[in-house]
Amino acid sequence: MVHGVVEGLSEIRESLADLYRDLHQHPELSLQETRSAAVLARHLREAGCDEVAEQVGVTGVVGVLRNGEGPVVMLRADFDALPVEERTGLPYASVARGVDQEGREVPVMHACGHDMHAACLVGAATLLARSRDQWRGTLLVVFQPAEELAVGARGMVDDGLFERFPEPQIVLGQHVAPLPAGFIGYGTGPVMAAADSLHITLHGKGGHGSRPESTIDPVLMAANVVTRLQGIVAREVPPAEPAVVTVGRLQAGTKENIIPDRAELGVNIRTYTPQARDLVRAAVERIVRAESAASAAVAEPDLDWFGSAPALVSEPDATKATMAVFTEYFGAQRIQTMPLVNASEDVGVFGQAIAVPTVFWFWGGLETEPTLAALMEGRLDELPGNHSPFFAPVIEPTLSTGVEALVIAALTWLGAP
Known part of the structure; x- marks a missing residue:
């Protein structure tokens, strides 16, 4: 046939x-x-x-x-x-x-x-x-x-x-x-893999680079978020469970001596099971919110999930x-x-x-x-x-x-x- x-x-x-x-x-x-x-x-x-x-x-x-x-x-x-x-x-x-x-x-x-x-x-x-x-x-x-x-x-x-x-x-x-x-x-x-993308906006307080004490630096906040996110797969996902967390975009500021008032990150996650997917997504949100709080951010971070596929x-x-x-x-x-x-x-x-x-x-x-x-x-x-x-x-x-x-x-x- x-x-x-x-x-x-x-x-x-x-x-x-x-x-x-x-x-x-x-x-x-x-x-x-x-x-x-x-x-x-x-x-x-x-x-x-x-x-x-x-x-x-x-x-x-x-x-x-x-x-x-x-x-x-x-x-x-x-x-x-x-x-x-x-x-x-x-x-x-x-x-x-x-x-x-x-x-x-x-x-x-x-x-x-x-x-x-x-x-x-x-x-x-x-x-x-x-x-x-x-x-x-x-x-x-x-x-x-x-x-x-x-x-x-x-x-x-x-x-x-x-x-x-x-x-x-x-x-x-x-x-x-x-x-x-x-x-x-x-x-x-x-x-x-399942795919999930996340747009993050971190809210700081801008000012002159010579007076960092008068600002809340979203660049430092973003740097800490990037570093901490890499610990999710290494320390929270079981070793036998494949997962990837990628920060593919980090944008902040316009000039080297100006501390901006916000930073934006683009994050992408790949997982294979619903359990790992829920774990990683929750961990990302927890880290972003915790770093914002630790940095005394002027507002809660904005987290916009998009581009998800099972x-x-x-x-x-x-x-x-x-x-x-x-x-x-x-x-x-x-x-x-x-x-x-x-x-x-x-x-x-x-x-x-x-x-x-x-x-x-x-x-x-x-x-x-x-x-x-x-x-x-x-x-x-x-x-x-x-x-x-x-x-x-x-x-x-x-x-x-x-x-x-x-x-x-x-x-x-x-x-x-």
Whole structure:
């Protein structure tokens, strides 16, 4: 059955490559993906979807393929880009500019491979639409915006995704990664970390640098907060529990001899269990408030949590069943287990919202032989990874492998003809 569906890939491979190059050359930031959404919706209509909806969760696109009685299966891809200046040197490299959430003009690039995700999902939907004699059930095709802000999945759910469209029994997704092209990596259980971001404002009392006694220095306050936060993972989280606390932004003052009246910090947390997540979040708040009190701050600190995504759990039994079919199709030599990934993905919000399993895997996008050699020789740092200005998957065999994986995964859970 699988081979009967994917054999049509040769007919659409070049058009999918053109779509990929077009998306790559015209990236759009999170919740601004209007051009991309229109392009993807058009392709779904041309593919023969029975229903296509736009502006689901602001810029999301949904397609429905109905094919008789049977299971409902969801395939998901994200399609937003990043504020990164491309340095790949490709003839279809992005030179796009955009305006970010803070109103700043920034370069824009598909530095995480979401353009490849979208092109592969168009390909899978097209092949499954053309092969309805090979399966039964309903396919829900979801193009999710704003993954990079970790708000896109929740936005689509809150906009009635599972009330307006058929509710799936399983959610399937994939991510291109700095692995050898043609290879697939997977894990079972937690595979990607929960993410939580926090904006902190510390309130001091400004004044002249020559008279520190007349001020309350928020820079010193912030420095102490940064130092104390590093003790959370080292001294409060059990050693066997992976966790990361990062202070990625610290801003205060305008001149070396002026003590400012406030300092701002940007904190990011990665955890894998709800218990660790609650522990770390509570510890961060406790430390920030305690340092403010110890410094006699003029006001309580402002703590604004945002950009939260749960840990991505690839349900073990469903993942093993899917990977068994992958192994049969691709061969065991192209399937490998993956360690925990500290990066985060909000695709888990979909399955969590309706209490159904999620299966998620990674597939390679870098030149096969050089990447295999780098992996064998321990030169991982030489490989361009996701979010790098040099990251751009080779079109083949990345594109074909991604399409085939989505088709095979869907057919694993759709009904037989």
